[in-house]
Amino acid sequence: MTMNFRSVALLISLATAVAVPGTAAAQPAAPQQAAGSADAAKRAEALVQKAGRLYSDGKYQEAEALLLPAWELNPTFDVAYNLGNTEYQLKKYREAAQYLSFALRHWPLLKGVAKLKPNAEKWLAESRAQVGAVGVTVSMAGAEVLVDGKVTGRAPLEGEVFVEPGEHRVEARLSGYETASQTVRVGKGGTAKVELAMTLAKSEANEATPVANVAEGASAPGAGAGGGPAAELAPGAPVEPASPPQPRSWVPVIALGAASVVGLGVGIGMTVASRNARSDADAQRAAILSRGPGCVNAPSDVASACDAFKDTAGSAEAFGTGALVAYVASGALAAGAVTYALWPRSATTGSSVGIRPIVSLATSETMVGVVGVW
Structure with a gap:
C-alpha cells in the first residue's frame, strides 16, 4: 500500500519547482503569501x-x-501529492482527498512523474469513497466561501469541497452583499450541489436608488417654487399613484x-x-386579327369573339387592380x-390596434384602414 516516500519527494522536487497559478481553490486553500519564490521553494524542499x-x-x-508548513511555503502538486499520501496513511480521508485532487488537477506532463499518477488516482478513489463532496457555485466572483464556518476559498472554487458524511452549512460572503447560505446533507461517497445567489445589501440598494423621505405633515425645505416651502395637499385629497407600464399584448401583432x-x-x-x-385575351386578340381588320366595324361572325375578348381583357385588368390593392393592404x-411591436409604451396609456373598413361615398371605393393607439 505504501511506497518509498523519499524517492517520490526527490523525483517530484526535481521535476517541478514552480508554484501553481493563484486561482481560487477549494480546500486546501492556497496560502496568502506569494508562493513559488526560490527561497520558499528551497525551504519547502528541505521540509x-x-x-x-x-x-x-x-x-x-x-x-x-x-509537510503542512511545506504546503504553506510552496503549494505545488508535488507537495500536495506527498501530503495527500501521508494523510491517507493516517486515515484522514477528507484531507487526503482534498490534497490528492489538487495534485491530480495540476499534474505536469512529465515522463518522470507519470508512473506516480496511478497511485494518486487509487488513493483518491479510496479516500473519496469514505467522505462526501460538495460542489459550490456562487453568483458573485470573489465571494468568500465557508463550510461549517471555515473558509475554503473564494468563488469560483477550483474543485469540490470534501466533507465528512452528514449535514453541512455552506455560506458565501462578500462586502456589500447579503450573506447567502444553504444547508445540505451528504452521504458517504455522495455529492451535493450548492448554488448560492447573492443580492445587494439593503444599505447598498438604498444608496443605489435614493428616495427622498418627508415626514407626514412636514414640508421639505426648498421644495416649492423659488426655494419656498412646498405646497401642502388639501386634507383628505387622494394622491393618485403612478400607474405602472401596462404589459404589452402581442395579440395585435399576431392578428x-x-x-x-x-x-x-x-x-x-x-x-x-x-x-x-x-394571356387568354392576347390569344383571342390574335385570333380576331387573323380573321379581319379587328373589332372596329367587325362583321357579325367576329362580333361575338370581340365581346369575349373585351370580357377577358376586363377581367385581367380587374384582377391586376385587385392584386395591387391586396399588396398595399398587406x-x-x-x-x-x-x-406596434417597436413603439415605446407609456406608463398610463394602454394600447389598441384595430382594422376598420373605410367606405368613400364620393368615389364608391372601399378601403382598409389600420387604426392604432400606443
Missing part, C-alpha cells in the same frame, strides 16, 4: 526531505507536521401579421389570375404590426 525520512520510518504524524400574410396570398392569387386572363398591415 519534504525531512518528512520523507520520517515517512519511511512509519512516523506519519511527524511527517504530516513538516396584423396573419392578416398581412392573407393579404399577400390574395395578391399573389390575383396576380396569377390577371396574368392568365391577359404592406400596411405588416407596417402596423412592426410599429
Whole structure:
C-alpha cells in the first residue's frame, strides 16, 4: 500500500519547482503569501526531505507536521501529492482527498512523474469513497466561501469541497452583499450541489436608488417654487399613484401579421389570375386579327369573339387592380404590426390596434384602414 516516500519527494522536487497559478481553490486553500519564490521553494524542499525520512520510518504524524508548513511555503502538486499520501496513511480521508485532487488537477506532463499518477488516482478513489463532496457555485466572483464556518476559498472554487458524511452549512460572503447560505446533507461517497445567489445589501440598494423621505405633515425645505416651502395637499385629497407600464399584448401583432400574410396570398392569387386572363385575351386578340381588320366595324361572325375578348381583357385588368390593392393592404398591415411591436409604451396609456373598413361615398371605393393607439 505504501511506497518509498523519499524517492517520490526527490523525483517530484526535481521535476517541478514552480508554484501553481493563484486561482481560487477549494480546500486546501492556497496560502496568502506569494508562493513559488526560490527561497520558499528551497525551504519547502528541505521540509519534504525531512518528512520523507520520517515517512519511511512509519512516523506519519511527524511527517504530516513538516509537510503542512511545506504546503504553506510552496503549494505545488508535488507537495500536495506527498501530503495527500501521508494523510491517507493516517486515515484522514477528507484531507487526503482534498490534497490528492489538487495534485491530480495540476499534474505536469512529465515522463518522470507519470508512473506516480496511478497511485494518486487509487488513493483518491479510496479516500473519496469514505467522505462526501460538495460542489459550490456562487453568483458573485470573489465571494468568500465557508463550510461549517471555515473558509475554503473564494468563488469560483477550483474543485469540490470534501466533507465528512452528514449535514453541512455552506455560506458565501462578500462586502456589500447579503450573506447567502444553504444547508445540505451528504452521504458517504455522495455529492451535493450548492448554488448560492447573492443580492445587494439593503444599505447598498438604498444608496443605489435614493428616495427622498418627508415626514407626514412636514414640508421639505426648498421644495416649492423659488426655494419656498412646498405646497401642502388639501386634507383628505387622494394622491393618485403612478400607474405602472401596462404589459404589452402581442395579440395585435399576431392578428396584423396573419392578416398581412392573407393579404399577400390574395395578391399573389390575383396576380396569377390577371396574368392568365391577359394571356387568354392576347390569344383571342390574335385570333380576331387573323380573321379581319379587328373589332372596329367587325362583321357579325367576329362580333361575338370581340365581346369575349373585351370580357377577358376586363377581367385581367380587374384582377391586376385587385392584386395591387391586396399588396398595399398587406404592406400596411405588416407596417402596423412592426410599429406596434417597436413603439415605446407609456406608463398610463394602454394600447389598441384595430382594422376598420373605410367606405368613400364620393368615389364608391372601399378601403382598409389600420387604426392604432400606443
